[in-house]
């Protein structure tokens with residue numbers, strides 16, 4: 001049997017770090033929302049007891065370092081599954097970009113294998129399993145829009161933000177999330193108003209959302225990679241309503257309400273950045289699969 005699953009990217013509209021925890025992770029409070037930029041995961045059931053990863057992207061590992069491999073392996077071990085799977089990953093989401101590409105591939109693999117192998121887990125159970133793979137995986141299992149706390153794995157769903165365009169620009173560098181958290185100076189950060197952002201989203205208050213975007217990891221990545229600051233400036237100059245780095249970066253996103261303005265921002269950025277995308281917010285949970 002063969003199954004196709006969609007693995008959409010996320011952006012962080014707000015990202016706050018509260019403190020460093022004894023386990024080395026950081027306690028976060030953030031708002032994530034799904035966007036219409038997705039990898040394609042194809043699952044093909046194998047009778048032999050193996051997990052095979054196929055990907056044509058040289059930055060994506062094809063062994064047990066791949067988060068989709070880890071998802072399949074975890075399900076096999078926990079539920080004593082003796083069958084195997086061939087996982088073909090067609091990447092659209094840029095790699096090491098702050099868009100949770102690997103996490104979403106893992107989440108889609110969990111959702112898909114739950115069906116393919118007939119395990120019968122609920123979505124909450126799949127999210128719990130996902131959080132063992134990475135902090136962003138639980139959110140990616142659900143999709144939609146949520147407040148994430150803990151190390152990112154505790155999910156509280158909220159309503160979708162109002163429709164708008166999201167222009168994404170990724171400079172040609174990959175960023176290590178661990179490096180960015182390691183370089184964060186907790187005593188120097190200006191905390192974004194996460195609760196205000198929740199209110200603005202619930203009220204479908206687009207100007208409110210634009211005025212409240214904030215990410216405490218942005219300053220860290222901007223210092224490490226000045227080209228990210230340059231992209232931010234350009235995106236503002238071309239007229240995006242709000243501009244912010246997503247996750248640990250380096251992707252910068254701009255929110256734009258009107259299509260003509262979106263075209264201006266998109267075309268302007270394409271002039272000096274290889275990876276530019278114009279997509280829609282997809283912050284409603286029911287739009288997954």
Ligand SMILES: C[C@](O)(CO)[C@H](O)COP(=O)(O)OP(=O)(O)OC[C@H]1O[C@@H](n2ccc(N)nc2=O)[C@H](O)[C@@H]1O
Nearest residue numbers: 024025026028134135136137151152177178181247248
């Ligand atoms: C930056 C974000 O993408 C925002 O959504 C997430 O916080 C990171 O999520 P992720 O990539 O799934 O992160 P993980 O794979 O769990 O962790 C990678 C590394 O980032 C650091 N890390 C991650 C999450 C967190 N709350 N605190 C941390 O300090 C840890 O050093 C960890 O070893």
Ligand SMILES: Nc1ncnc2c1ncn2[C@@H]1O[C@H](COP(=O)(O)OP(=O)(O)OP(=O)(O)O)[C@@H](O)[C@H]1O
Nearest residue numbers: 066067095096097098099100101102105136177247
């Ligand atoms: N399925 C996968 N797709 C992409 N990268 C993967 C995958 N599995 C493992 N990786 C590894 O994970 C690293 C981070 O890639 P990924 O695209 O998930 O980062 P990210 O978008 O910054 O994630 P996040 O926003 O959750 O921090 C890559 O450098 C790659 O080696």
